[in-house]
Amino acid sequence: MKKNSFTMIDDNGNETVYDILFTFExxxxxxxxxxxxxxxxxEAGNVEVYASIYNPEDPHSRLEAIETEKEWKVxxxxxxxxxxxxxxxxxxxxxxx
Numbered sequence: 215m216k217k218n219s220f221t222m223i224d225d226n227g228n229e230t231v232y233d234i235l236f237t238f239e240x241x242x243x244x245x246x247x248x249x250x251x252x253x254x255x256x257e258a259g260n261v262e263v264y265a266s267i268y269n270p271e272d273p274h275s276r277l278e279a280i281e282t283e284k285e286w287k288v289x290x291x292x293x294x295x296x297x298x299x300x301x302x303x304x305x306x307x308x309x310x311x
Contacts, residue, residue: 220250222277235263236296237270240288246270247289248277265289 218234232250239246248268251261266277267285280286 232264236292237268238292239270240285242288243285245285247280247285249289249293263293 219231220234221229221231223229230252232252235249235251237246237248245267246269247265249263249265251263254262256262265280265286267280268277269275280289
């Protein structure tokens with residue numbers, strides 16, 4: 215297992231490798247989150263991204279489902295901010311060429 219990835223085994227015994235996009239602790243919820251992808255794409259061509267609650271102190275911790283709208287809003291806000299930063303960097307690179 216690479217440092218920035220992990221493998222999950224589903225109920226059927228199938229293994230999937232996920233790349234970790236980022237982790238963070240929310241000051242609002244006081245929980246730690248992991249945002250990750252298996253690099254598959256949806257019908258619109260967007261990369262599928264997942265998020266879970268995790269315990270950074272336990273390397274064998276189980277990922278927990280995010281169940282509240284408040285938690286999803288925190289994650290969505292961070293993802294939107296990161297996407298905007300990437301767009302700005304790409305536009306700056308395009309302008310320099």
